[in-house]
Amino acid sequence: MAMVPIIQLFGIDVVRFSIDLLTLYSLFLVVSLTLNLEAGYAGIPNFGKVMFVAAGAAAAGSASGQLAAFVLMINTHGNYTGYIYQVIPQIDAALTHNPGLSIGILLFGVLVAAVVGAVLGFAASYPAIRLREDYLGMLLLAAAQFFQIILSGYEPIIGGTQGIEVPNVFGWFFGDEIGVRDVVVLLVLGAFALLVFVYCEKVVRSPLGRTLRAIRDSELASRSLGKNDVAIRRKVIVVASAISGMAGALLTFYLGSVGAETWTRVTWTFWIWVILILGGAANNAGVALGAFSFTLLLKAVDQVKFNFQPFIPVDVNWLEYIMFAALLIGILVVRPDGILPEKPTLTLPRSMLGHIMESNVNPVDDEKSQPAKQTI
Amino acid sequence: MVEAFVTDTIVYASLFGLMALGLTLTYLTTKVPNFAYGSFVTIGMYTAFALYRIQKISPYASAPIAFALGAVASVSMYLGVLRILSKRGSSLVALMIATLAVDIAFVGIFGIYSDYLTSRYAFIDSKQFYPIPDSFTLFGTAGIVYVAPISLGIVTLAVFLLLTQSKLGVAMRASVENPSLARVVGINVERVYVFAWLLAGGFAAMSGSYYVLWLPGGITGGSNLIVEIFAASVLGGLASIYGSVLGGLIIGASEVLVTKVALDQLGSWVGIYQKGIPLIIMVVTLLVLPKGITSIDWHRIFVKAYPSFASQLRRLYHSMAKLTRGES
Numbered sequence: 143m144a145m146v147p148i149i150q151l152f153g154i155d156v157v158r159f160s161i162d163l164l165t166l167y168s169l170f171l172v173v174s175l176t177l178n179l180e181a182g183y184a185g186i187p188n189f190g191k192v193m194f195v196a197a198g199a200a201a202a203g204s205a206s207g208q209l210a211a212f213v214l215m216i217n218t219h220g221n222y223t224g225y226i227y228q229v230i231p232q233i234d235a236a237l238t239h240n241p242g243l244s245i246g247i248l249l250f251g252v253l254v255a256a257v258v259g260a261v262l263g264f265a266a267s268y269p270a271i272r273l274r275e276d277y278l279g280m281l282l283l284a285a286a287q288f289f290q291i292i293l294s295g296y297e298p299i300i301g302g303t304q305g306i307e308v309p310n311v312f313g314w315f316f317g318d319e320i321g322v323r324d325v326v327v328l329l330v331l332g333a334f335a336l337l338v339f340v341y342c343e344k345v346v347r348s349p350l351g352r353t354l355r356a357i358r359d360s361e362l363a364s365r366s367l368g369k370n371d372v373a374i375r376r377k378v379i380v381v382a383s384a385i386s387g388m389a390g391a392l393l394t395f396y397l398g399s400v401g402a403e404t405w406t407r408v409t410w411t412f413w414i415w416v417i418l419i420l421g422g423a424a425n426n427a428g429v430a431l432g433a434f435s436f437t438l439l440l441k442a443v444d445q446v447k448f449n450f451q452p453f454i455p456v457d458v459n460w461l462e463y464i465m466f467a468a469l470l471i472g473i474l475v476v477r478p479d480g481i482l483p484e485k486p487t488l489t490l491p492r493s494m495l496g497h498i499m500e501s502n503v504n505p506v507d508d509e510k511s512q513p514a515k516q517t518i
Numbered sequence: 519m520v521e522a523f524v525t526d527t528i529v530y531a532s533l534f535g536l537m538a539l540g541l542t543l544t545y546l547t548t549k550v551p552n553f554a555y556g557s558f559v560t561i562g563m564y565t566a567f568a569l570y571r572i573q574k575i576s577p578y579a580s581a582p583i584a585f586a587l588g589a590v591a592s593v594s595m596y597l598g599v600l601r602i603l604s605k606r607g608s609s610l611v612a613l614m615i616a617t618l619a620v621d622i623a624f625v626g627i628f629g630i631y632s633d634y635l636t637s638r639y640a641f642i643d644s645k646q647f648y649p650i651p652d653s654f655t656l657f658g659t660a661g662i663v664y665v666a667p668i669s670l671g672i673v674t675l676a677v678f679l680l681l682t683q684s685k686l687g688v689a690m691r692a693s694v695e696n697p698s699l700a701r702v703v704g705i706n707v708e709r710v711y712v713f714a715w716l717l718a719g720g721f722a723a724m725s726g727s728y729y730v731l732w733l734p735g736g737i738t739g740g741s742n743l744i745v746e747i748f749a750a751s752v753l754g755g756l757a758s759i760y761g762s763v764l765g766g767l768i769i770g771a772s773e774v775l776v777t778k779v780a781l782d783q784l785g786s787w788v789g790i791y792q793k794g795i796p797l798i799i800m801v802v803t804l805l806v807l808p809k810g811i812t813s814i815d816w817h818r819i820f821v822k823a824y825p826s827f828a829s830q831l832r833r834l835y836h837s838m839a840k841l842t843r844g845e846s
Contacts, residue, residue: 269804272805275611276610277752277804277808279611280752281804284745284749287744288797296790419612456629456633456634459629460625460626460630460633461626470615471616474612
């Protein structure tokens with residue numbers, strides 16, 4: 143059986159640390175890329191990001207288990223969340239020997255999450271394309287708050303505050319070995335994050351991406367050029383929300399459970415904004431870098447926290463809140479454009495631009511530069 | 519004994535009126551929705567909680583202390599974060615995310631403080647606590663049922679007098695209407711804004727200390743109220759102080775009353791949707807009446823609805839006017 147090696151460095155299990163780091167990084171990267179698409183490129187400040195991620199997570203967690211119970215003909219007594227502790231072990235036992243069904247349920251869950259995210263995004267786009275930034279921010283923040291209350295209060299979806307367990311769709315792969323499962327999850331999440339990154343890069347380098355910036359910078363001017371700003375913004379919100387929902391679904395499958403308490407404004411709205419501001423809005427590479435720096439910082443603090451908690455009288459989590467808030471305000475003051483600020487998009491490939499520039503260079507200069515090269 | 523939902527309505531509506539008034543004051547000056555406003559309310563909650571549990575001081579007596587603490591927090595947030603950022607030319611979104619950051623930092627501070635209370639005084643409920651017992655009752659109802667609306671009335675009257683009768687108030691209105699023109703005539707706009715933030719933080723903390731006499735409080739107790747506070751402020755038009763008081767009253771009252779009716783008619787399962795009411799009011803206001811309730815031209819609506827009655831009234835008015843001018 144395959145085993146994940148254990149390498150100790152300064153008392154920290156490096157492999158374990160890296161796997162956790164990269165898993166969290168993939169998730170943060172996906173969600174912050176979608177926020178970048180909305181807030182960075184399209185100029186829609188989404189202060190309710192947590193709602194879309196949580197919606198995907200809840201929908202996937204609930205629907206995948208119910209589908210599995212239905213397919214495997216497990217009796218849920220018509221009350222799935224109520225009998226969750228009897229249903230899930232049966233599903234998991236069956237899934238261990240059934241890779242096809244496992245993958246099917248994973249894909250189904252992610253698909254449901256995407257649909258739910260898209261529907262919520264479509265609903266949110268109605269005010270988003272009509273309201274000013276400040277009104278929209280208030281509305282989405284309030285809506286996310288309300289959504290969280292419903293998640294924790296309405297039991298049929300994910301059992302309220304208690305939460306529910308989710309089928310272990312990675313169980314068939316090398317059985318129950320914890321370390322290996324995490325590697326598989328990391329590969330799935332990493333592939334997904336890479337896909338989303340490539341997609342976002344393609345979008346922002348396409349004519350659509352340039353139109354987005356045009357609308358963001360001057361709605362009136364882009365409208366006068368015949369761009370349908372309403373339709374384009376709606377498209378961006380729907381796509382971004384669907385991807386956010388999928389990220390939530392994948393996290394749910396990774397954790398193996400979903401509860402209303404996991405989805406806090408701090409983690410999935412505020413931290414995502416910190417990543418965006420830290421890395422640089424409207425720059426996907428910057429966001430990728432920002433997400434990595436942030437996740438590294440977060441995990442490092444977690445390690446320190448773990449080692450130092452006995453010596454500090456208060457819960458170190460609170461210090462984390464204050465630290466990241468200070469970090470964000472610090473960036474806004476010192477470097478408001480982030481690590482990698484927004485760059486103008488080159489509309490043609492670099493090689494072609496180089497070619498054009500070369501052909502435009504004065505031939506006299508070319509001749510002058512020739513002998514200089516020969517002397518070297 | 520008055521029915522519970524009546525007293526609930528009175529307390530809830532008055533407190534949200536007070537909170538919305540403060541939020542509108544900050545919005546008027548800096549034009550940024552202050553996401554940290556809920557935490558100013560929490561400051562009041564913890565002031566009341568700590569002083570009651572440690573010193574047995576009634577929240578009525580500690581309300582001025584809460585006011586002072588809230589004012590200090592509010593002013594330091596304005597001077598320490600928002601003014602620095604806006605001087606550097608930060609965008610509106612950057613300022614909004616900064617206020618969200620301040621809110622998160624406040625939650626961290628409350629967390630640390632509640633941990634301190636737990637370790638120092640062994641208050642196991644310091645993260646989430648039940649309402650503090652009221653210190654007096656009148657005609658069989660708790661004191662807060664009288665104190666909350668009276669406080670709202672006094673505060674609204676005081677703000678009205680300040681804005682209309684005092685030089686500072688006139689300067690405030692001028693700074694809100696047209697900051698550059700106000701500077702030209704020699705008004706220190708910055709000082710005026712600081713004063714507005716001071717009042718806003720004070721009102722928030724004061725309402726927080728009253729709030730825990732009626733409802734449970736906790737670390738995120740104030741932050742969780744932002745749905746109602748924003749809804750109230752938006753309903754009031756975000757630009758009108760009296761509108762926000764009215765908005766707070768409507769939001770608070772409708773939340774309690776609609777929930778009561780729904781609970782009676784549909785059963786206890788609707789309870790969790792309570793916060794949906796302010797949210798729906800907010801959405802409808804933003805989409806139908808973006809300038810808020812004070813922008814409704816009641817006169818025109820009245821004329822449209824009852825044209826004949828209105829024209830008779832107008833005729834009556836004109837003849838009265840003629841009479842008073844001495845033309846028969």
